[in-house]
Amino acid sequence: MFRCLKVYWKFTYKxxxxxxxxxxTKMRIDIITxxxxxxxxxxxxxxxxRAQDRGLLEVYTHNLRDFTPYKHGQVDxxxxxxxxxxVMMPEPLANVLEHLKKERDYDEVIYMTPDGAVFDQxxxxxxxxxxxxxVICGHYKGIDERIREHFVTKxxxxxxxxxxxxxxxxxxxxxAVGRLIPGVLNDETSALMDSFQDGLLAxxxxxxxxxxxxxxVPEVLLSGDPKKVDTWRHEESIKRTAExxxxxxxx
Ligand code: 6GU
Numbered sequence: 001m002f003r004c005l006k007v008y009w010k011f012t013y014k015x016x017x018x019x020x021x022x023x024x025t026k027m028r029i030d031i032i033t034x035x036x037x038x039x040x041x042x043x044x045x046x047x048x049x050r051a052q053d054r055g056l057l058e059v060y061t062h063n064l065r066d067f068t069p070y071k072h073g074q075v076d077x078x079x080x081x082x083x084x085x086x087v088m089m090p091e092p093l094a095n096v097l098e099h100l101k102k103e104r105d106y107d108e109v110i111y112m113t114p115d116g117a118v119f120d121q122x123x124x125x126x127x128x129x130x131x132x133x134x135v136i137c138g139h140y141k142g143i144d145e146r147i148r149e150h151f152v153t154k155x156x157x158x159x160x161x162x163x164x165x166x167x168x169x170x171x172x173x174x175x176a177v178g179r180l181i182p183g184v185l186n187d188e189t190s191a192l193m194d195s196f197q198d199g200l201l202a203x204x205x206x207x208x209x210x211x212x213x214x215x216x217v218p219e220v221l222l223s224g225d226p227k228k229v230d231t232w233r234h235e236e237s238i239k240r241t242a243e244x245x246x247x248x249x250x251x
Pocket of ligand 1: 111112113114138156157158159160161162163164165166169170
């Protein structure tokens with residue numbers, strides 16, 4: 001059914017987040033980086049490759065150095081006021097952003113930064129409904145504040161630790177969002193069963209053999225009774241969440 005999705009479709013779709021939405025189109029993500037090589041491999045395999053092969057997702061990387069007016073591809077400089085660490089200069093960033101925005105409208109200009117809002121499944125669900133996104137990968141001390149003020153619409157962190165650059169964080173976002181685009185996952189229901197999609201951790205899973213070294217699979221999973229299996233999985237989800245992430249149950 002989804003193989004012919006090269007064209008734009010219009011219909012109502014119940015997506016993994018449970019929201020109904022109309023107009024399903026392919027998503028385009030433009031990533032601005034000083035290390036495009038770092039982003040090649042993550043998008044060339046598995047789910048992200050399939051999403052692109054099916055025409056559901058397009059990911060482009062743009063080398064910031066191609067947009068600098070300065071010599072030797074310079075994109076960063078010392079910070080005003082002194083202090084260690086370089087800051088990414090506004091001009092190359094403004095150039096690439098204006099170049100992209102001239103071509104199409106963007107829903108969000110996202111800046112990957114440890115002081116952004118911490119990324120979660122809800123944000124992934126919301127972003128998966130967008131059509132065109134720009135993602136800026138920060139380096140060094142970050143980007144000049146004026147770019148944040150005048151271009152950036154959303155600032156995202158992937159957790160409370162510091163990475164040396166935003167590229168790996170950008171790959172995380174694109175993976176989490178890309179797999180939610182309808183038609184990307186083979187089994188449409190499997191995104192619904194993910195940890196966090198219903199605010200609970202996922203239940204344990206088993207595959208063959210039913211008895212491995214005397215370690216048996218829970219009997220209910222072999223019962224062939226889908227209702228019993230659903231009930232068991234739900235109970236296990238709650239148990240696991242209570243043990244490992246009790247805070248999730250409060251919310
Ligand atoms: Cl988005 N960037 C960097 N440099 N470090 C991070 C991060 C982002 N999220 C968590 N740590």
